[in-house]
Amino acid sequence: MAFRMRPEVDDWFKNIFKQGPIQTKFDIYYLCLMMGLATGQCEKAASGQDFVDYFVAEYKPVQRLILGLFIMAEIARLGLEVSDREDVRKLINGYLDPTNPAHLKEDGFSKLNDYANAGFNLIVKEQGNIRPHHVEVFIQWYAQAIANKVKGNRYWASFGEGVKD
Amino acid sequence: MKIHLLGWECSGLRCPDMKVDLGSDGKVPKVSLVQMPNGTGKTTVLTLLRAALTGEARQWKPETIAEFCSRDNSIGTGKCIVRLSVDGEPLTFELQLSFAEGEAHYRTTSPSAGGVVQDWHPPRDVRRFLTEKFVGLFVFDGELASRLLNPSMARAEEAIDALCQLDLLDEVGIIAENAWTKVTKDMGAKTSQGLAMWRRREEILSRQIRTVRQAEKKAAEELEKKRRELEEIDSKVSGQIAADKVLQAELERMKLAEKEQMGNLESSLSTVIQGIRQPHRLHPMLANALGVLKKRLDKAKLPDVTSRQFFIELAEEPKCVCGRPIGEKERESILSEAGRYLGEDISGVINALKQDIETQVLQTDPEQSTLPAELHRLAENEQKLHRTQTELQGLEAKGMESAGEDIKALKERREKLQAEQQQLTEALEEMQRAARSGEDESTCCLASLERQRAEARKKIAEITNTVELRRRTDVIRAITKNAKDRARDRLKKALVGDCNRRLGKILEADPIRVATIQSCIVLEGQKEGSAGQNLAVGYTFLATALHRGAHEFPLVVDSPAGPLDDKLRREIGEMVPQLCDQFIAFTISTERKDFLPAIEKAAGKNIRYITLFRNTKGTAHLIKGLPKQGVKNSKDGILVEGREYFVQFSLAEESEV
Numbered sequence: 001m002a003f004r005m006r007p008e009v010d011d012w013f014k015n016i017f018k019q020g021p022i023q024t025k026f027d028i029y030y031l032c033l034m035m036g037l038a039t040g041q042c043e044k045a046a047s048g049q050d051f052v053d054y055f056v057a058e059y060k061p062v063q064r065l066i067l068g069l070f071i072m073a074e075i076a077r078l079g080l081e082v083s084d085r086e087d088v089r090k091l092i093n094g095y096l097d098p099t100n101p102a103h104l105k106e107d108g109f110s111k112l113n114d115y116a117n118a119g120f121n122l123i124v125k126e127q128g129n130i131r132p133h134h135v136e137v138f139i140q141w142y143a144q145a146i147a148n149k150v151k152g153n154r155y156w157a158s159f160g161e162g163v164k165d
Numbered sequence: 166m167k168i169h170l171l172g173w174e175c176s177g178l179r180c181p182d183m184k185v186d187l188g189s190d191g192k193v194p195k196v197s198l199v200q201m202p203n204g205t206g207k208t209t210v211l212t213l214l215r216a217a218l219t220g221e222a223r224q225w226k227p228e229t230i231a232e233f234c235s236r237d238n239s240i241g242t243g244k245c246i247v248r249l250s251v252d253g254e255p256l257t258f259e260l261q262l263s264f265a266e267g268e269a270h271y272r273t274t275s276p277s278a279g280g281v282v283q284d285w286h287p288p289r290d291v292r293r294f295l296t297e298k299f300v301g302l303f304v305f306d307g308e309l310a311s312r313l314l315n316p317s318m319a320r321a322e323e324a325i326d327a328l329c330q331l332d333l334l335d336e337v338g339i340i341a342e343n344a345w346t347k348v349t350k351d352m353g354a355k356t357s358q359g360l361a362m363w364r365r366r367e368e369i370l371s372r373q374i375r376t377v378r379q380a381e382k383k384a385a386e387e388l389e390k391k392r393r394e395l396e397e398i399d400s401k402v403s404g405q406i407a408a409d410k411v412l413q414a415e416l417e418r419m420k421l422a423e424k425e426q427m428g429n430l431e432s433s434l435s436t437v438i439q440g441i442r443q444p445h446r447l448h449p450m451l452a453n454a455l456g457v458l459k460k461r462l463d464k465a466k467l468p469d470v471t472s473r474q475f476f477i478e479l480a481e482e483p484k485c486v487c488g489r490p491i492g493e494k495e496r497e498s499i500l501s502e503a504g505r506y507l508g509e510d511i512s513g514v515i516n517a518l519k520q521d522i523e524t525q526v527l528q529t530d531p532e533q534s535t536l537p538a539e540l541h542r543l544a545e546n547e548q549k550l551h552r553t554q555t556e557l558q559g560l561e562a563k564g565m566e567s568a569g570e571d572i573k574a575l576k577e578r579r580e581k582l583q584a585e586q587q588q589l590t591e592a593l594e595e596m597q598r599a600a601r602s603g604e605d606e607s608t609c610c611l612a613s614l615e616r617q618r619a620e621a622r623k624k625i626a627e628i629t630n631t632v633e634l635r636r637r638t639d640v641i642r643a644i645t646k647n648a649k650d651r652a653r654d655r656l657k658k659a660l661v662g663d664c665n666r667r668l669g670k671i672l673e674a675d676p677i678r679v680a681t682i683q684s685c686i687v688l689e690g691q692k693e694g695s696a697g698q699n700l701a702v703g704y705t706f707l708a709t710a711l712h713r714g715a716h717e718f719p720l721v722v723d724s725p726a727g728p729l730d731d732k733l734r735r736e737i738g739e740m741v742p743q744l745c746d747q748f749i750a751f752t753i754s755t756e757r758k759d760f761l762p763a764i765e766k767a768a769g770k771n772i773r774y775i776t777l778f779r780n781t782k783g784t785a786h787l788i789k790g791l792p793k794q795g796v797k798n799s800k801d802g803i804l805v806e807g808r809e810y811f812v813q814f815s816l817a818e819e820s821e822v
Contacts, residue, residue: 061525
């Protein structure tokens, strides 16, 4: 198992891929994934292609933070509480595999891919199905869109804005 | 194999009736220059040469055939005879066009193919070189050579496939495919009704794939044409603006500012992306959530102090830590309980996550978290650049307006071309994109159509119990594709070496090297060479590839020096005779300057000079200037042999023609 995206994701982002700092497929995957996690949506993709089975260099330092947010999104989706030791242990055991370079089990990859897939669908929908042409324009839109999604999500909003970025 | 073009003869066609001899007894001059003024039918002769050599006229439509009829043709037929020498043996193709019936008929004369055959029937060993693609590589217009370096045209790869006969491997695959189709058709009557539906679908998809492939090729060619026209327009516009010194200075200042602002934009964009790559910086609530996760994990005492390994090891002991004996029942219970605990490794990951939250999220100085400010800077830089670019456009428009109407027309043409270019690019992207789920046969996406066809073939195979045969067919296709790819790669490497050796000699003073051959020729250390270098590389590539395997083919080129400036004409003129055994150029008198002295220098006296023009009222005044010898007349054409007349035939006379 690996990180996986539908072929149309490449197609949709092709005008900004390799433009400026968007240099790896993982960049595209991450943008989609974070959109999915921000909205708490996950959708299984009918088809997909594996592209890498580890966090690429740019994301290696934040690999566990991404997994942390993933675990939180799942806790929220399944209606659990972090204090429920039993449930959380089960969740972690089901998704994480310390021996895998990405620290993910097959189910973990699969679920993370579902979040990325939902995130992609959402980006396409919110962009009116118009492919981005300029990376600087898209990134500004993305940053604003993700901020709105986080604020609009009841779970993430419950954590308030105490810590300033 | 050595193929030479000995000559041709046309009658009743759109070009003047005339027999042109280039050589006899299998001997030909190194260079033949056939000077034909515009309107004499150079393109027609070239098309007929190709058609005679390849047999392609048998597929021509009646309306295409009708286009070749001369205006005063009273006999209803036209004829083109092409004479070749193949390793010293004569081979003649006779193409007869019947205009009333709209039909093309061939006759082939060759001692090794059994004398006269009433069809296009070259000897077997020559036939493989007389395909449309192959002949198109030695009978072509002057622009083919430079198109070999154009990435959007993919002509270099096509040329290798044709020249090295790699297409034969495709044919093997097609034969296997046809065999499978035949078997499934033969079974049709005995099998279920669904078969007809799947077969129809497979046919529709195959047809659509062919149509889209043709459209893809056409769009790529159109795109290239538009790109060239746009380049010409841009160069004209720049020329007009350069004439206004004040405007030019202002433009240069603005362009510098634009460059600087683009740098600023890239830099701020890079900073923003680095920020976005840290998930906790995307929004404060996400950072807070991670902080809360750490606290709650601590509170829930996760990861456990006791790990799963402890219980697994305990289950193997005879006694528990409390001293009680561990039996089978107790062992099962302990192991079952162990599953609920986190393994030591996973505990390590959770601890590392908590550590990352602590160091990267909680201990970060909020004052240093600057994503919103970085986004603000990005927006500012983008706006600045946008303003500068708008001003630049304004300056260009000002320059165009001051230059008058013509430049405005150019601008309009440019805008139209840009819009058309955009449409073509989008159409090509649609054809070349990845397949999507849920598409049907109406799509233009080649990958999707291929996928759908593979599904249809699988179904047909299942219904007709030919799954094994289908599998074998696929294996053959995979092998031929793989063999083709590998052979092409090896040939490319060999050709690069050979080309560079030739280029080292030919362009001694102005060296250029081929780095690699992809779909097009890629130059070493530079995106593209000068127009002359590009042409030199193109011709060298063609000649090198044509001569592989000890074969020799004539190079027949329409207007080899037409689009070139004087210096480049000299370069190409000196180079071309070194590349092949026989070079035949169709030229107009305006191409002579600089090209002729150069080609004469390179080929010495081994040149045949032919001037051919129409015999009309407009050329009547030329009759009195004809030499006493070396003149051939037909009802509508005059052919003059010899250098003297060739070099006298002037531009003024040509324009009158």
